[in-house]
Amino acid sequence: MTWLQKNRVLVPIDFSEESFAALQPAREFVQEPSQLYVLHILSHLHPAEPGVVWNTIDDETRKKHALEALHERLKDSEYQGVHLAILVGDPSSKIIDYAQEINADLIVIPSHGRTGLSRFFLGSVAERVIRFAHCPVVVLRK
Amino acid sequence: MRQYSLLRVLRKSPIFSVVLLLVVSGTALAAEETTADNGFLAGIDAVFSTLVDALSQVLFFSVAGLPFIVLWLIVGAVFFTLRMNFINFRGFGHAISVVQGHYDNPSETGEVTHFQALSAALSATVGLGNIAGVAIAIQLGGPGAMFWMTIAGLLGMSSKFVECTLGQKYRLVSPDGTVSGGPMRYLSRGLGELGLRPFGRLLAGLFAVLCIGGSFGGGNMFQANQSYAAIAGVVPLFEGRSWLYGLILGAMVALVIIGGIRRIGGVAEKLVPAMCLIYVLAALWIILVNLPQVPAAFGTIVREAFVPQAVTGGFIGVLVQGFRRASFSNEAGVGSAAIAHSAARTEEPVREGIVALLEPFIDTVVICNMTALVVVITGVYTDQTDSGVQLTSTAFASVITWFPIILSLAVFLFAFSTMISWSYYGERCWAYLFGDRSTLIYKVIFVVFVFIGSVVNLGAVLDFSDMMILAMAFPNILGCYLLSGKVVVDLESYMKRLNTGQMPVYR
Structure with missing residues (x-):
């Protein structure tokens, strides 16, 4: 097991294409889909x-x-056994808390780079996750 | 880590920050008001009035004696009535049967039934526009304003039909089953379909900005201001203490929209229909008591509509007042209601549009006319001492002496539920512009405006409210013109299927 092999990898999904595209690289960090x-x-x-x-x-x-929509989207065999969760609240805080709760050792998150004014108000979700997550974070660039 | 937890505490209890802010500023004001008349409150008022004066130069430039935006609303409503082949009259019967639930299919996409969507939209429209707005129209435009308000209400039914059909047609359904629709969506997506994507996005952005402004004006300050005027007359505690009223009302709105305490909002929403009924019954009673005067009153209204006496601006003046206050009250052409109507559970956009045309009818043709008849029959409009809601109150009191107490309760409930509903419209527009995550900032600003609205004088509040709400009609009606061809196609197909019995009836 190298340092690139992970036990639990968290992938936050906002139903955008960029976020689903994060699943493929995330999958490469783990041996089983059930670790995603x-x-x-x-x-x-x-x-x-x-x-x-x-x-x-x-x-x-x-x-x-x-949850049904996520199941529908991830019904391919390569994602059999992936853990799915839905939470309500502020995205960055929830991602950070959930990562801690499941004891994730990596978070894979895409950066939309389209935040514009909302970035001015709050900063991007990825930014806050990087600053406060307890584990390493991989930010995917387009 | 420490910074993170502090952020979270603030994030989790924004309500405390707001209440704290209000209490601190309120205490300062309390000290101020006892010492001088022209203190902090007058300062807010002066700054605000200057701002409004500057804005109105831009938004209300006049075309042939008519403010541009009023002409725009009239032309739009007439155009849609003709283009949709008088849907406002021919769709009326079908609208009633849809609202009764005959066509409700529980398995279709959406959040609520047709009846529930109509009622949600009505809680935003039935507000102080119906009580205070009408009194203002008659004061400024004479009794003839009522005639033009009715015409505006009837024509407005077509504008409402078009915008709510489009709201449904171009709504977005999220993975969680919630619906997001309204002018922001149909302007950007609908015009995009026509190959006008950048223009559509520009109009959608403009609409969203104006709607946020409207939610602070007509949807908030006007309601706060006029409900204070009604309450101050009957609750001695608030007499001369507008800041105290502003604080309490602001805190209540904050509890609902920031604190998420739905029960308060729910109570208000459920009491509104009952209050509407009481209001209409009281108005009918006054009309009944004064029955002999009714024919003369109608005569005055129709005569003054064309040959007004002692009204600034003559015929044009009375026409403008009627249309302006009608649009302010029923929001037809303004586009706001499409946000609520797009939540209806249906696969047929036209069906919800037809339901929506009942809204200007209930709001303007029924409720506003009740107020107008009471004000005209009792003759109080000639009295120059009262303004806005106080005039309506005097009119009711001339027959039912204790009614001002009930009226102020109704006014408070109408104002409160309108504010909550408009904060929803504004929040949706904010989310369209800045994303869902920063809506807390919008809500805090909204609460601050509740306070400002309570303490600033009527003239400035009224102008600001009018400007923002009416200006929303500019991008909205422009988009509706461009998309009206699509609505006509959908409407014809719908009517054809309805008339040939192809529409499944569920109940």
């Missing part, structure tokens, strides 16, 4: 969102839908 942990973060809904007002959607139904 895919995480999707949902943002909090506004209390006046029609579905929230009428109690037709809540975080549970949203997690269920998003």
